[in-house]
Amino acid sequence: MRIWHGFKVSNHLTPCHIWKNNMRAYRVNEFNIAPTIALVDMASPKRGEVAVEIHACGLNFADLLLLSGRYQDTPALPFTPGLELAGVIQAIGPDVDGLAIGDRVAVFSGQGGLAEAGVFPADRVARIPDEMSFVDAAAFQIAYGTGLVALDHCARLQPEETLLVTGAAGGVGLTAVEIGKRMGARVIAHARGAEKLAVAQAAGADHLIDASEDLRQAVKDLGGADVVYDAIGGEVWKAAFRATNPGGRLLPIGFAGGEVPQIPANHLLVKNLSVIGFYFGGYLKSHPLVVRGAIERLIGWYKDGSLRPHVSHVLPLDQTDAALELLRSRKATGKVVITLRA
CATH class of the missing domain: 3.90.180.10 (Medium-chain alcohol dehydrogenases, catalytic domain)
Structure with missing residues (x-):
């Protein structure tokens, strides 16, 4: 040196x-x-x-x-x-x-x-x-870190709860499927086309919903969602919001569909819903120990074979x-x- x-x-x-x-x-x-x-x-x-x-x-x-x-x-x-x-x-x-x-x-x-x-x-x-x-x-770091901190630290996802992931074959969506399953949740994956749905299924999704389907009705037919992890926004967010069970938690992770959703506060009140904002970069500044702990935990899961990007x-x-x-x-x-x- x-x-x-x-x-x-x-x-x-x-x-x-x-x-x-x-x-x-x-x-x-x-x-x-x-x-x-x-x-x-x-x-x-x-x-x-x-x-x-x-x-x-x-x-x-x-x-x-x-x-x-x-x-x-x-x-x-x-x-x-x-x-x-x-x-x-x-x-x-x-x-x-x-x-x-x-x-x-x-x-x-x-x-x-x-x-x-x-x-x-x-x-x-x-x-x-x-x-x-x-x-x-x-x-x-970003995809898995976002998924774990959002689902565990923010939404407090519990075993046997139902997690809905939209954009489930994308960078952050697919990791949320993996992490949700690793945490013991029942995972519903929403994506466009058989190929992307197959990728989500391989990551552990229990139920698959194609983007061509009526998302709200399909989720309600499966018993509704306790936690929503949405990377799309727009009409997808609206449908997921309406399919969330009373007391549910929603995470607007991104807006890949191009439209930032508006949140009707009266519906939050009636159904006792929580909408939780989460931005990985912001958490590095405000909660660095939470992020560091999550990354260490995720690397441990990688080493034991639980996660594979x-x-x-x-x-x-x-x-x-x-x-x-x-x-x-x-x-x-x-x-x-x-x-x-x-």
Whole structure:
């Protein structure tokens, strides 16, 4: 190990390998204009930061919102999207404890994942086990972390309760199916088409509802839902809301259908319903110990074979446009991951 400009750097990489202007990144220069792959300057890690050689970056629906400036945490232009990544720590800034150069890690980056390297706050970094591939790790934190914290900490899902998951073959929906089943719930999966429903069934869903069906009636025929985990919004939310049992809890996780639902407060009162907002990035700031505990628990489930991320597409950085289109057109199931290293 050597010291370079005040911070530790790996012996087997020269400083220019990470920080010289030779790192490719997928750059958003203007909103609603196609991003470009460009060479960018890579900053040195400052106090409380680490530099990571990025091997894989998981894509999320939020990345599409970032490209248009509609995400709640959209950074100033220009920027590199990519909310979660996996790689190897190559340098450490001052006042970083518990991490070492060479550690294999997953990072909830918020931005910067679609690049060959980056500098990130150390408190966003989690070690990953040797048996976890970089592709799996890049597909892990947001989808599984959202599912477990939302269902366990927020909604208090109980064994034998009925969980309805909409968009059940998508990145966050599919993990909610897995986690709900792992927690002992009866899981109803809602998705479009036989192929996506089969993916949800393989993840543990007990009942399947195609998007072409009357969602409200189909759920009521199954006894109603105690907890709703909705990633679609719009008319799907309205139908799920009306099919929720008295005393039920609803989680509006996302609005992939494009319409943010309005919630009739009078119906909440009559049926004693609870609508619980949850945003993973926000919880990292307000409840970091809850998130850290959830990630540790999830990694334990991964190690014992209880969880296996479903990644439908793995593409290189120069095919990021095509990868994002898979999300936009809803042709992907589970996660789409971009690889940065061979």
